[in-house]
Amino acid sequence: DYCSRTAPVQEILNVLSAKLDTQCTPDFSNVETTQVLTTLKSVGNIGKTTTSLFDSVMKCALTEGIETNVQVASTLSLKGVTCMEPVTNGLKSVVLDTTMNTEVRIGSYLAAIHCFNAGDLQEVFDKMSSETNEQ
Numbered sequence: 001d002y003c004s005r006t007a008p009v010q011e012i013l014n015v016l017s018a019k020l021d022t023q024c025t026p027d028f029s030n031v032e033t034t035q036v037l038t039t040l041k042s043v044g045n046i047g048k049t050t051t052s053l054f055d056s057v058m059k060c061a062l063t064e065g066i067e068t069n070v071q072v073a074s075t076l077s078l079k080g081v082t083c084m085e086p087v088t089n090g091l092k093s094v095v096l097d098t099t100m101n102t103e104v105r106i107g108s109y110l111a112a113i114h115c116f117n118a119g120d121l122q123e124v125f126d127k128m129s130s131e132t133n134e135q
Contacts, residue, residue, distance in 0.1 A: 004048040004082070009046075009048065010050070012046065013046070013048060013049065013050050013052075013053050014050075014052065014053075016039060016042055016043055016046070016053055016056070017050070017052045017053040017055075017056040018056075019039045020036075020039055020040075020043075020053075020056035020057060020059065020060055021056050021059070023035060023036045023039060023060075024036065024056065024059045024060035024063055024066065024070075024074075025063065025066075026063065026064075026065030026066055029060070029066050029067065029070050030065070030066070030067055033067065033069075033070060036060065036070055036073075037069075037070065037073055040057070040060065040070075040073045040074055040076075040077040041073075041077070043057060043077040043078070043081075044076065044077040044078075044079065044080055047080045047081055047082065048081060048082060049078065049081045049082070049084070049087060051086060054078070054084075054086065054087050054090065057074050057075075057077055057078060058074070058090055058094075060073075060074035061074035061075050061094065061104055061107075061108070062094070062100075062104075068101060068103055068104070071101065071103075071104045071107075072103050072104055072106075072107040073107075074107075075091065075094065075104060075107030075108045075110075075111050076107045076110060076111055077111075078091065078111040078112075079110060079111040079114075083114070083115035084115075087112075087115070088112050088115040088116065088120070091108040091109075091111050091112035092108075092112055092116070092120055092123070092124065094108035095108045095109045095112065095124055095127075096123070096124065096127050098127075098131060109124065
């Protein structure tokens with residue numbers, strides 16, 4: 001869509017990415033949780049992403065030592081973004097990773113489900129039905 005490619009929107013997405021790059025560390029996010037959650041809410045509200053912003057959001061979701069609520073909020077911030085294959089595949093890889101925190105996996109599933117195709121869904125269902133449920 002044209003709007004997301006305009007310079008002002010790209011600048012906002014770059015600012016959000018840069019903010020997350022500094023905020024998504026255990027030292028910062030566990031002390032300034034509200035600031036990180038506000039930035040992630042902004043990502044969700046804008047509904048657009050770039051490769052750089054997606055990478056920054058996933059850093060928040062996957063960095064060890066960041067509180068679970070921030071990790072889950074990271075994945076859910078991508079729930080309304082325009083479907084892009086790298087985003088869908090990145091979220092799907094978290095869903096399929098049995099070593100990940102269950103809540104983060106569920107957040108990734110919720111964020112990606114609207115972009116999944118039949119093959120993606122089948123892959124997730126097959127993986128989930130072969131796992132031992134520990135909840």
